[in-house]
Amino acid sequence: MALQPLTISPAGIALIKKYQGLNLEQYQDESGLWVIGYGHMIACYENFAGPLTPETAEALLMLDIQRCQCLLQQCLEISLNQPQYDALVSLALSCGNEAFYQSAILRHINARDFGNALAEWEKAIVLNRREIASLTPQRQAECALFLQGGEVATI
Secondary structure (H helix, E strand, C coil): CCCCCCCCCHHHHHHHHHHHCCEEEEEECCCCCEEEECCEECCCCCCCCCCCCHHHHHHHHHHHHHHHHHHHHHHCCCCCCHHHHHHHHHHHHHHCHHHHHCCHHHHHHHCCCHHHHHHHHHCCCEECCEECHHHHHHHHHHHHHHHHCCCCCCC
16 A cells, blocks of 8 residues: 655744754854755755845755655655654754665654654764754754654554
């Protein structure tokens, strides 16, 4: 049976915006990565000369979210409800798709082992091999949102 694909809700987008913040100029984040807009990681082939417009920042965010949603559609083996899905999109966007795909969090969620998934999730504050203490409130908010979802739907 195929999983019913979800899309991020306005509440999920608001969560991402709250914790990513909006920066119209590129800057190096705490992990050493260059970012712009709502936490868009600048790829080596991208060139942002000058500040972004708010509209361009929004478009980059939606592109990044779309990439995360494509990843979730490919790697999730169970159905989630909306709060759980929104929380996972936020996490994947923050960690990066490759790190999320390889994470113990995803393995635990697919195994319906939510206790261990949430324990790992709260510890997911390392980016680019650096511990980023400022990620703690975001991870706590994502976990709280995931828990708001209650029971996970079965396939």
